[in-house]
Amino acid sequence: MDKLKIGNHIRRLRFNHDEMTQQQLADKVGVTRQTIVAIEKGNYSPSLELGFRIASAFETTIEEVFFIEAKSR
Amino acid sequence: MSFQEKSAVVSLLANVFGYIVYFGEVFRRFLEGDVGSGGELAFWAVAILIFIPVITIIKVIVHVIFVVINTITRGEKDPEITDEFDRLIELKGVRNFCYVFMAGFMLAMVTLAATNQPVSMFVVLLFTIMAAGTALDASMIVFYRRGA
Numbered sequence: 001m002d003k004l005k006i007g008n009h010i011r012r013l014r015f016n017h018d019e020m021t022q023q024q025l026a027d028k029v030g031v032t033r034q035t036i037v038a039i040e041k042g043n044y045s046p047s048l049e050l051g052f053r054i055a056s057a058f059e060t061t062i063e064e065v066f067f068i069e070a071k072s073r
Numbered sequence: 074m075s076f077q078e079k080s081a082v083v084s085l086l087a088n089v090f091g092y093i094v095y096f097g098e099v100f101r102r103f104l105e106g107d108v109g110s111g112g113e114l115a116f117w118a119v120a121i122l123i124f125i126p127v128i129t130i131i132k133v134i135v136h137v138i139f140v141v142i143n144t145i146t147r148g149e150k151d152p153e154i155t156d157e158f159d160r161l162i163e164l165k166g167v168r169n170f171c172y173v174f175m176a177g178f179m180l181a182m183v184t185l186a187a188t189n190q191p192v193s194m195f196v197v198l199l200f201t202i203m204a205a206g207t208a209l210d211a212s213m214i215v216f217y218r219r220g221a
Contacts, residue, residue: 031156034075034217038158043220047157 007069010040013058029053042069076149077159078217080139085210087135091128092203096120103192117195124202162216170209177201 014020022036029036029050038044039054046054055062074082099120102108108116140151155163178201185194 030154031158032077032152032154034077034152035156035158037075038220041220044158044161050157 005042005069006045006066007042008039008066010036010054010065013060013065017058025054025057028057075217076143076152077162078214079143080136081210081213081217083135083139084132085207085214087132088128088203088206088210091131092206095124095127096199114191117192121195121199121202128206158221161221162213165216165221166209166212169212170205173208174201174205177204 010025014022014025022040023033026033026036030053031050035044035046039046051062051066055065058065103113103116109119111119143149144151177197181194181197181201184197185191
């Protein structure tokens with residue numbers, strides 16, 4: 001099965017929420033700043049639970065945070 | 074470089090340093106014939122058993138020094154939580170440790186079968202321990218840098 005590449009709008013959402021820092025978002029969702037950096041760069045796909053927690057931190061739905069970029073092998 | 078990457082680099086260097094210092098002394102004693110009353114097999118077995126607490130103590134001391142220096146110079150604190158990203162990287166690192174250790178163990182058995190010399194087997198096992206530990210730390214560095 002083709003691997004899905006998942007993108008996110010976390011950087012933009014952070015900026016729109018009083019220019020929230022990566023550390024502040026990390027503290028809000030209970031992970032390290034390194035994890036937020038990896039997610040924003042697309043180097044790590046978070047678990048469903050963490051995805052929902054991030055969406056909850058931005059008071060939006062998970063579909064507004066994450067999207068499917070492109071299908072690649 | 075993030076705290077976790079630096080910590081993995083420090084761990085790798087401590088592993089190599091501890092290995093070189095400890096087994097340098099062990100090999101020196103072996104070459105001088107100072108193997109004790111138990112014979113060669115017991116000498117190597119004891120050397121491996123003692124290596125485990127020795128390298129643990131070295132790594133703990135080095136990690137504490139690293140955290141103190143990093144906090145003083147960079148103001149960067151040790152993250153107090155281990156999240157899913159850290160756990161995944163650790164799991165993948167341990168997986169690679171196991172692959173390298175198994176390969177080295179098989180090589181040690183081949184060496185023993187080929188040479189019929191227990192010393193050769195122990196030498197290969199000792200290098201395998203270092204290589205596996207290095208693979209673990211190197212994996213963590215790569216995964217923290219490129220993603221898991």
